[in-house]
Amino acid sequence: MTWWQRLRHRQKLDRQLDKELGFHIEEHTARLVSDGLEPGEARRQARIAVGGPEQVKESCRDARGTRWLEDLWQDLRYALRTIRQQPGFAAVVVLTLAWGIGSTTLMFTVLNGVLFKPFPYRSPERLLSLQEKTAKATQFGDLWAFSYPNFLDVRSAVRSIDSAAWRHTGGTMSQPGEAEYILSCEISAEFLSILGISPMIGRDFTSQEDQAGAAPVALISDSLWKRKFGGREDAIGATLTFNGQQYAVVGVLPASFRLADDSVDLMTLIGQNTQPVMKARESHPRIAVWARLREGATVERARSELAVIASRLAAEYPRSNEGRTFIVDPLRPNTGDAGSTMWLLFGAVILVLLIGCVNIASLLVARASSRGREMAVRVALGAGRGRLVRQCLTESVVLALIGGVLGTLLVFLTLRPFISLWPGSLPRAQEVQIDWRVFAFAVTVSLMSGLLFGAVPALRAPAQELERSLRAGSRALVGGSRRLQSILIASELALAVVLLVSAGILGSTFLRLSALDPGVETRNVLVTRLALSPSVVTDPARIRADWQDILDRARALPGVRSVAMVDTVPMREGNNQLGYWTSSALPPRTELPLSLASSVTPDYLDVMGIELRAGRFFDVNDRMDSQPVIVIDEVLARRAFGDSWAVGRQLWIPDMGPAPQQVIGVVAHVRYWGVADDDPAQVRAQFYYPFAQVPDLLLRRWSEVMSVAVRTENAPLGIVEPLRRAIRTTARDQVLTEIRTMDQLAEATLARHRFLLVLIGAFAGTALLLACIGIYGVLAFLSRQRVPEFGVRMALGADPSDILRLVLRQSIGMIAVGVTVGSLLAYGTEHLLERWVSGVQLGDPVPFVSMVAILIGAALTASVIPARKASMTSPVTALRQE
Amino acid sequence: MTAKSDLPQGTLDLLILKIVAGGPVHGYAIAQRLQQVSRDVVQAPQGSLYPALHRLENRGLLDAVWKETESGREAKFYRLTKKGRIQLEAETASWQRLTEAVSLILNLSEGGLR
Numbered sequence: 001m002t003w004w005q006r007l008r009h010r011q012k013l014d015r016q017l018d019k020e021l022g023f024h025i026e027e028h029t030a031r032l033v034s035d036g037l038e039p040g041e042a043r044r045q046a047r048i049a050v051g052g053p054e055q056v057k058e059s060c061r062d063a064r065g066t067r068w069l070e071d072l073w074q075d076l077r078y079a080l081r082t083i084r085q086q087p088g089f090a091a092v093v094v095l096t097l098a099w100g101i102g103s104t105t106l107m108f109t110v111l112n113g114v115l116f117k118p119f120p121y122r123s124p125e126r127l128l129s130l131q132e133k134t135a136k137a138t139q140f141g142d143l144w145a146f147s148y149p150n151f152l153d154v155r156s157a158v159r160s161i162d163s164a165a166w167r168h169t170g171g172t173m174s175q176p177g178e179a180e181y182i183l184s185c186e187i188s189a190e191f192l193s194i195l196g197i198s199p200m201i202g203r204d205f206t207s208q209e210d211q212a213g214a215a216p217v218a219l220i221s222d223s224l225w226k227r228k229f230g231g232r233e234d235a236i237g238a239t240l241t242f243n244g245q246q247y248a249v250v251g252v253l254p255a256s257f258r259l260a261d262d263s264v265d266l267m268t269l270i271g272q273n274t275q276p277v278m279k280a281r282e283s284h285p286r287i288a289v290w291a292r293l294r295e296g297a298t299v300e301r302a303r304s305e306l307a308v309i310a311s312r313l314a315a316e317y318p319r320s321n322e323g324r325t326f327i328v329d330p331l332r333p334n335t336g337d338a339g340s341t342m343w344l345l346f347g348a349v350i351l352v353l354l355i356g357c358v359n360i361a362s363l364l365v366a367r368a369s370s371r372g373r374e375m376a377v378r379v380a381l382g383a384g385r386g387r388l389v390r391q392c393l394t395e396s397v398v399l400a401l402i403g404g405v406l407g408t409l410l411v412f413l414t415l416r417p418f419i420s421l422w423p424g425s426l427p428r429a430q431e432v433q434i435d436w437r438v439f440a441f442a443v444t445v446s447l448m449s450g451l452l453f454g455a456v457p458a459l460r461a462p463a464q465e466l467e468r469s470l471r472a473g474s475r476a477l478v479g480g481s482r483r484l485q486s487i488l489i490a491s492e493l494a495l496a497v498v499l500l501v502s503a504g505i506l507g508s509t510f511l512r513l514s515a516l517d518p519g520v521e522t523r524n525v526l527v528t529r530l531a532l533s534p535s536v537v538t539d540p541a542r543i544r545a546d547w548q549d550i551l552d553r554a555r556a557l558p559g560v561r562s563v564a565m566v567d568t569v570p571m572r573e574g575n576n577q578l579g580y581w582t583s584s585a586l587p588p589r590t591e592l593p594l595s596l597a598s599s600v601t602p603d604y605l606d607v608m609g610i611e612l613r614a615g616r617f618f619d620v621n622d623r624m625d626s627q628p629v630i631v632i633d634e635v636l637a638r639r640a641f642g643d644s645w646a647v648g649r650q651l652w653i654p655d656m657g658p659a660p661q662q663v664i665g666v667v668a669h670v671r672y673w674g675v676a677d678d679d680p681a682q683v684r685a686q687f688y689y690p691f692a693q694v695p696d697l698l699l700r701r702w703s704e705v706m707s708v709a710v711r712t713e714n715a716p717l718g719i720v721e722p723l724r725r726a727i728r729t730t731a732r733d734q735v736l737t738e739i740r741t742m743d744q745l746a747e748a749t750l751a752r753h754r755f756l757l758v759l760i761g762a763f764a765g766t767a768l769l770l771a772c773i774g775i776y777g778v779l780a781f782l783s784r785q786r787v788p789e790f791g792v793r794m795a796l797g798a799d800p801s802d803i804l805r806l807v808l809r810q811s812i813g814m815i816a817v818g819v820t821v822g823s824l825l826a827y828g829t830e831h832l833l834e835r836w837v838s839g840v841q842l843g844d845p846v847p848f849v850s851m852v853a854i855l856i857g858a859a860l861t862a863s864v865i866p867a868r869k870a871s872m873t874s875p876v877t878a879l880r881q882e
Numbered sequence: 883m884t885a886k887s888d889l890p891q892g893t894l895d896l897l898i899l900k901i902v903a904g905g906p907v908h909g910y911a912i913a914q915r916l917q918q919v920s921r922d923v924v925q926a927p928q929g930s931l932y933p934a935l936h937r938l939e940n941r942g943l944l945d946a947v948w949k950e951t952e953s954g955r956e957a958k959f960y961r962l963t964k965k966g967r968i969q970l971e972a973e974t975a976s977w978q979r980l981t982e983a984v985s986l987i988l989n990l991s992e993g994g995l996r
Binding site: 020055064 | 913933
C-alpha cells in the first residue's frame with residue numbers, strides 16, 4: 001500500500017485496527033479466564049498487557065507515516081475556520097499582503113525578463129562578443145568595435161569559435177509602397193546560423209553572396225513583409241529598393257526575431273558593402289562581432305588563439321594594429337540604466353512588503369494575547385508546543401498564500417500597463433513574461449512572509465505560563481507583548497523612514513533639476529531627421545542644393561518662424577566629440593581635450609533660442625571658399641582661453657583639417673546631456689561650425705545624419721504634415737524620421753527621475769499609512785488592556801491628562817527608536833541613490849528633516865486618538881470591568 | 883530470578899520476522915510466541931508489538947490477510963513476503979557477525995589482562 005492509499009483508506013484501516021486489537025484482548029481475556037481469573041479483572045489485565053489500546057492505536061497510526069499530512073489537513077481546516085470567524089481581520093491581512101506580494105512579484109517579473117533572461121537565441125551561454133582593445137587608453141577608453149578587415153582575418157584564422165559580423169545601417173526604402181525610413185543592418189552570411197535563427201520562409205544568405213560584386217539580396221522582417229508585401233509568399237524573389245539600390249528578397253525572418261533589443265526591418269550582406277572605408281583598419285565604420293564557441297572548445301582556448309592572431313596582425317599592420325588585442329566576453333544584453341531603476345524599485349517594494357508583514361505580525365501578537373486562554377486550554381489538553389507553533393504558522397501561511405494568489409492576479413492585470421509607463425521604453429520589454437520563475441518567486445515570497453509574520457506570535461503564544469493564563473483570562477500577558485509590539489512598531493517606523501527619506505531626496509532632486517535652464521528655448525521647436533533622396537547623395541553639389549531647397553521650402557510654410565539644420569541635437573541620442581588645442585604645437589591625439597561639435601546652419605541660434613554672448617554667429621558668407629570659422633560656448637571659452645577675450649582667437653581641431661579655426665563668436669552653454677546629466681558629463685564644452693564648410697568628401701556622410709529644426713508660432717507637431725508635403729514635392733523618396741519636439745526631448749531627460757519619484761513616493765505614502773495604522777492599532781489594543789489600571793490610577797487621583805501622557809510616552813518611545821534606526825538606514829540609502837540616480841546631492845538636510853518631521857507628526861497623530869480615548873475612561877466603568 | 887533486560891534496539895523486528903517465517907500467524911499468537919522464545923529473559927516494551935507489525939507491513943516485509951481461526955473468529959494473519967525473507971536472512975547474518983565480533987572482543991580484553 002502506498003502512503004497515498006493509506007491516507008485515503010485511513011478510516012477503513014482504523015476499523016481493522018480496532019478489530020485486530022479487540023481480537024487480541026478477547027483471546028488474552030479468554031485465556032486468563034480459563035486460568036481462573038474473574039472476567040472483569042481478566043479483561044483489565046489483558047488491556048494493560050497490550051499496552052493500553054488507545055496509545056497502541058496512536059502508535060500504529062504513526063507507523064503509517066501519513067501523520068504529518070493528517071495533522072496538516074487538520075491545521076488547514078482549523079486555520080480556515082479561524083479566518084472565517086474574523087473576516088474583517090483576514091481581509092485586512094490578505095489585502096495588505098496582496099499589495100505587497102503583488103508589487104514585489106511585479107518588479108521581479110520585470111527584473112527576470114530584463115536582467116536575468118539570456119538572449120532568446122539557441123544555447124545563449126555559448127555566445128560571445130568580441131572587441132578590440134588598445135594598449136593605451138584615450139579619452140574614449142581602450143575598447144573598440146572591430147574593423148571589417150580585422151574581422152575577416154580573425155574569422156579565417158580562428159578555430160575554436162564561429163564568428164560573424166554585423167552593423168546597424170538604416171535608410172530609405174522607396175519601393176514597394178510609400179517611401180519609408182527603416183532600420184536595417186548589414187550582416188555576414190553566417191550571422192543568423194550562429195544565433196540559431198533560420199528564416200520563416202525563404203532561405204538564409206550563402207557565403208558566396210557575402211562578397212563584393214555578388215547579386216544584391218536581402219532578408220526582411222515579418223513586419224516589413226506584412227506591411228509592404230501583404231504577407232504574400234511571392235515576396236520571395238520580389239525586389240525592393242533601399243537607399244537607391246535594388247535587392248532581391250530571399251527570406252523572411254521569424255516574427256519574434258530581434259537583433260539584440262532592436263526590431264530590424266531589413267538585412268543585407270556586409271560583404272557587398274563596397275564603400276572604401278570598409279577596407280580601412282583605422283577610422284573605419286564600427287563592426288560588432290558575435291561568435292559561438294565550437295563543440296568542445298572553451299573560452300580560454302578562444303582567448304589564447306585570438307592573442308596569437310592579434311600579435312600576427314600587429315606585425316603585419318603595425319600602423320593600425322600595434323598594441324591591439326582582441327577581447328572575448330560572454331554575450332549579454334545591454335540594458336543601460338534600467339537595471340539600477342529596477343533594483344531601486346525592487347528594494348522599495350520589498351520594504352513595503354516588510355512593513356506590511358511587521359504590521360500583520362503586531363496585529364497577530366495582539367490577537368494572540370487575547371487568544372492566550374484558548375492556547376492555554378489546548379496545552380492543558382495535551383497539545384505539544386511544537387504542535388501549537390505549527391498550528392499558528394499554518395494559519396499565517398494560509399493567509400499569506402491567499403494574499404499571494406491575489407497578488408499574482410494583480411501582476412497579470414498590471415504587468416503590461418506598468419511596462420508601458422516605463423520611462424523611455426523598457427529594454428527587452430518583449431522578454432518580460434510571467435513564467436515558472438515568477439510563480440516560484442511568488443510562492444516563495446508568500447511562504448516567507450507567512451512564516452515571517454507568523455513566527456513572532458507563534459513562538460510566543462505557548463510560552464506563556466499556563467496556570468497564569470488560565471486564571472487571568474484574556475486580560476493577561478500584556479506585559480510581555482508590550483515590549484514585543486514596541487519593537488515591531490519601531491522597526492516598522494524605521495523602514496518607513498527609509499522610504500520617506502528616499503522619496504524626499506528624489507523629490508528635492510527633481511525640483512532642483514526641473515528649475516535648471518537647459519540653455520535652449522524648448523517651447524515650439526520641432527526637430528526631425530530627414531533622409532535625402534538616395535539619388536542625390538552621390539553628388540556634393542546636388543546635396544548642398546537640395547538642403548538649401550528644403551530649408552527654403554520649410555521657411556515658406558505658414559506658422560514657421562525660422563528653420564535650421566543641425567547634425568547633433570541637444571538631449572537627443574548621438575553626439576560628436578572632437579579634440580581641440582589652442583596652438584599649432586599639438587600634443588598626441590589621445591591627450592587632446594574634447595569638445596562637442598555640431599554643424600549647423602546660420603539660423604540655428606534663432607531656432608533654439610540660444611543666447612549670443614559675444615562676436616557674431618554664422619551667416620551666408622561663411623562658405624567653403626571663405627575662412628573656416630567656429631562659434632564656441634562659454635564653457636569652451638573659459639577652458640581654452642580663461643578669462644581673456646575669445647573672439648578672434650584660433651583653435652586647432654585636427655579632425656577638421658590642419659588649418660586653425662577662427663573663433664568668431666561665443667554663445668551660452670546648452671545642457672546637451674539634459675538637465676540631470678550635463679553637470680557630471682565628462683565632455684561639456686561645445687563648439688559649432690557651419691554646415692556650409694563641411695568638405696565635399698564628408699558631405700554624404702553628414703547628409704545622412706542631419707536633422708531639420710523648426711521654430712513655429714504654435715504647437716510644433718501641427719507643422720509635421722505641411723512640412724512633409726512641402727519637401728515631398730522635391731523628390732518623392734525623402735522621408736522624415738524621429739519626429740520630436742524639443743519639449744519632448746527635455747522632458748525625456750527627466751522621465752526616469754519622475755518615474756522613480758512617483759513610484760517611490762507612492763510606496764513611501766503606503767509605508768507611512770501602514771505604519772500609522774500599526775501604531776494606532778497597537779496603542780488602542782494596549783490601552784484597552786490597561787483600562788482597569790487606568791481606572792485605579794484615576795480613582796487614586798490621576799486626571800485625564802496624566803493618562804494621556806502615560807499612553808503617549810509609550811508611543812514616543814517607539815517613535816524615537818524607529819526614527820533613530822531609520823535615519824541610520826536612510827543615510828546608507830542616500831549614498832545608494834547618489835550612485836544610481838544622476839543629480840542627487842549628498843548631505844542635503846531638507847528632504848531628511850522634512851520627511852522625518854512628517855513621519856513623527858503622522859505617528860503622533862495616530863497615537864493621540866487612542867491616547868485621548870484612554871484618557872476619557874470613566875474610572876467607574878473601568879473598575880467595574882475588573 | 884534475574885532482572886529481565888530490555889530488548890536491544892531493532893531486535894524486536896528481527897524476532898517478529900523470525901516468528902512469522904514459521905507460517906501465517908496472528909498478532910496474539912506472535913505475542914505468545916515472543917514470550918515463549920525469549921523465555922522471559924528479554925522483555926518487549928509494552929505496547930510495541932502492534933506498531934512494529936504495522937511498520938513492517940507498511941515497509942512491505944509482511945503482508946496480512948483476514949482469516950478465520952480454529953475457534954471460528956476472524957483474525958488478521960501475518961505472512962512473510964519475499965522482501966521480508968531476504969531482510970530476515972540479511973539481518974540474521976549481520977546479527978550473528980555482530981555477536982561473534984562482540985564476544986571476540988570480550989575474550990580478547992580478558993586475554994590481554996593476563
